Amino acid sequence: MRKIFLIFFISLLIISCSTLKPKATGDETEIITYVDSLLYSQIERDLKFVFHRLIYTPQPESLFAIKPEFQIYSIDKLKYRKNLMFVSTLDDKSDIGLYILNMLDPASKELVQKDSAYIFIKNDLWSKGQIVLILIAKDKETLLKHLRKDRNEIYIYFRDEFFRREMNAIISEGHNKKDIEKYLLEKYNWKIFVQHDYYIAKDSAQEKFVWLRRRTPEDMERFIFVHWIDSVYDPYKFFNQVWIANKRNEITKKFYRTTRDDAWVVIADDPESIKYLYFFPVNFNGRYAIRVQGLWRFNDFTGGGPFISYVFYDSTQKRIYFLDGSIFAPRYEKKKPIIKKGPFLHAFKTASEIKG
Structure with missing residues (x-):
């Protein structure tokens, strides 16, 4: 479970009580990071280990990139960016x-001193759609x-905000196929954003x-598939790498075939693809x-191309779900299209979740 401590920023940092804030700017994947240069030299490797997570497309690329700022006076120019992070210690x-330190109230400083808190978050502080951590x-x-023990927790704060922005932008277009979404919900008791x-x-x-x-x-082709297995009462026997890779190959050999039906999609059956397969x-x-x-x-x-899959168990339905997103874009940059599969897949909901 995440330990989130929301703080009250002192009046120096509150721009106004008005809701009329500008829209956050900048690259979705840049994290502007204010940190002392000496401290950064000591923690750079660990900080990048948190955020620079490679996605092979097949070129190695990362969702986020740390952009360090060593001079605080640049804050007036950069405080409207989408992703801002401040990193320090009490003795800095x-x-x-x-x-x-001046951003924290006395109670928050005491929590830090006791090592009861180390993450403080504020959304939409200076601009709409912004996360300040x-x-x-x-x-x-x-x-x-x-940084070493909780790297996934720290990473998820920015990743979830990225997902939220992406879905809000897509939903605001108002062009999703609600008839297909309704059809899938009524027929299969699950829904995904279409x-x-x-x-x-x-x-x-x-075939489920x-x-x-x-x-x-x-x-450019983009694919999403949903596969499920019913009446599962011992789910964790499915949660192993061999079963997942074999199941995906079984599915794609049957359904992801070329127009001439003489070739099909595979993963993890040669040294190169195994090299870039991560669980x-x-x-x-x-x-x-x-x-x-x-x-x-x-x-x-x-x-070929990149793919992302999620395998999980829904205890209410007693189902194993296999969600998968992939792209085929020989002439295009592939980082953003495959990353944007994440928000789509995370928009998946079962009927019980929607009713709840």
Whole structure:
């Protein structure tokens, strides 16, 4: 369970009581990080280990990039950015360290001194759609301890905000296919967000498989599939890497085939694809899940691309769910399209969740 401590920023940092704040600016993937240069040199490796998580597309790319700022006077220029982070310790006497310390009220400082809190978050502080996060510990050693022990928790704050912004932007367009969403909910007791240019390419109650496909622009393909297994009472025998890889290959060999039906999609059957296949235990909308990311290819080596999968158990329905998003875009940059699969997959809900 996350330990979130929301703080009251002193009047120096409150721009006004008005809700008329500008919209946050800047790159979604940049985290502007205010930190003293000496402290940064001591924690840089661990800080980057938290946020620079590689996605192979097949080029190695990261969702987030740390952009360190060593001079506090630049805050007036950068305080409207989407992602801001302040990193310090209670014994940091630099200009940045003192600025961060002044952001905390006495009760928060006491929590930090006792090592009862080290993360402080404020959304929409200076601009709408902004996340401001403070990482502060009583000393460098304690800060490093949390960076290493709680790296996933820290990362998720920014990742979830990224997902929220993406879904809000898509939903605000108002072009999702509500008829398909309603159909899937009524027929299968689950719902997923269906953007306006996706369509159902395969729908099989017998196979417990639904494939959503997007073909715009014409030379880029995006796929989402949902597969489920009913009447599961011992779910964790499914939560292993061999079963997940074999199950995906079983599904794609049957459904992800070329137009001539002479080739199909595979993963993890050659040294190169195994090299870039990663499995992570994660929290998926409150459930334990396995997140898989890697590269797929046609079995005849004529093409390929990145994919992301989530495998989790729904105890109410006694179902194992396998959600998967992938892209085929030979002539395009692939980082953002595959990253944006995450918000779509996380928008998945069962009927009981919607009613609840």
